[in-house]
Amino acid sequence: MKLNTKKIFAFISIIVISTICLQFYWNYKNFTANEERLKNEIQIAYDNSLEIYFDEASKETFISVFSTDSTVQIEDFIEKIKTDSFFGKKLKEQKKSFTPIKESTTDMSFKFEETENNIKKPITPKDVKVKDIIVLKGKKAIDSIGGIEQFPNKITMSFVNDTIKYKTLDSIFKTELHRKNIVLNYEFNHLKKDSLFYIYLKKEEKLPFKIKPNSTYLKPNETINLNYEYSNKILIKRMSGELTLSIIFSIAVIGCLFFLLYIIKKQKKIDEIKNDFINNITHEFKTPITTIAVALEGMSKFNPENDTIKNEKYISMSFNQLNKLENMVEKILETATLNTNELQLNLEEINLIPFVKSIIKKYQNITDKQIDFIFNTDKILFKADLFYLENAISNLIDNAIKYGGNFIELNCYVIEKKIIIDIKDNGNSILKSQEKKIFEKFYRVPKGNIHDVKGYGIGLYYTKSIIQKHNGTIELIRNNNTIFRITLPNEH
Structure with missing residues (x-):
């Protein structure tokens, strides 16, 4: 689908x-x-x-009026206090001479301070006559409400100030x-x-x-x-709580949807890479198989006299193509095990200077391009797996020969407890948009339908995986030249 x-x-x-x-x-x-x-x-x-x-x-204008005479009728009591002259008089007298002296739940005692002959006579509720009406104002009136419940006739009033x-x-x-x-x-x-x-x-x-x-x-x-x-x-x-939950929910939903889109695009890309890899590997396998078939056909049909020289030529051609097939199959199998624990490095201490020289010498015999090697010391020791590290560096040199310019230079030096190996060429075949993709598995720089250079997109992925297993890194540096920089830890 x-x-x-x-x-x-x-x-x-x-x-x-x-x-x-x-x-x-x-x-x-x-x-x-x-x-x-x-x-x-x-x-x-x-x-x-x-x-x-x-x-x-x-509370400031609260007034309480009550009678100590239990025999007076409530109607007479109300009519009595309605008289403005009486009400005003009592208020004046109360302000001048009346104070409560004791409060309790069972008894309340009051006193009038008589001014005539300066005689002070205490008066209790039993002594108060029918005519006696007591007026309290403000806080005293409020405080006295609970203490005058024993008096049958009482009225409380409050006035609103304009x-x-x-x-x-x-x-x-x-x-x-x-x-x-x-x-x-x-x-x-x-x-x-x-x-x-x-x-x-x-x-x-x-x-x-x-x-x-x-x-x-x-x-x-x-x-x-x-x-x-x-x-x-x-x-x-x-609304901070609701807003926070809303934002988190929205981000989660949107994030999941875009993650789904990312997975779909990635799967589509993997599918395209898989098809491209199949096409490339088929093309790569087809050439040596065809060559071997031609050699065998030449031996059987075009060498009736059984010429030994021709036979050796055909046999040599077949062996070369078989070796090529074997190397390709070996690389594919190695690539399949790079991300598993099955790949175990056999580490041994080597001197990188003669090690890199031997790799360069091998390529100088099969290419017309100039390959230079620059180093500032004759001895740089490093623990590595000879087989895998040689393949990793060889892949970079091979790419420089295939896709780079006419000049290739390798630099090897130590700086700040790090070993640096630079593989530089004066070609410029990698676009900036492809820099992050070139180390991906099976990725090849697109060239349309042009197949002038053979390959199947696992060289740089293989190299990156091997360098990482040696606790190093590899990166592409772009200036006027193309530089692949390998950085390895220097433990010496």
């Missing part, structure tokens, strides 16, 4: 876009819900502030906001009969949101509106 990468990419793109849109919609709905919740919390905080403010203000202490209200409101972790920019608009009476904390800019309080303490046709604005940072902070 042929993979259609474009269709798969389009499908994955649709899924990614849908996921992003869904998460955006979900977060938007969550944002609006948190915004409404925040507005409700501000409304509650403001209503609570007004309730607290008026409750505290009412004057609003905006600073006190603001302090209470700030406390409520702080308790809910809300930061606002706000002002109070006091309106009477729909006309603006006063603005407290007036702002230069117009505030976008307004709250009308739900308080029973405010008079009809009077209100104190709250105009405010808030920063979206409050909502984002409140």
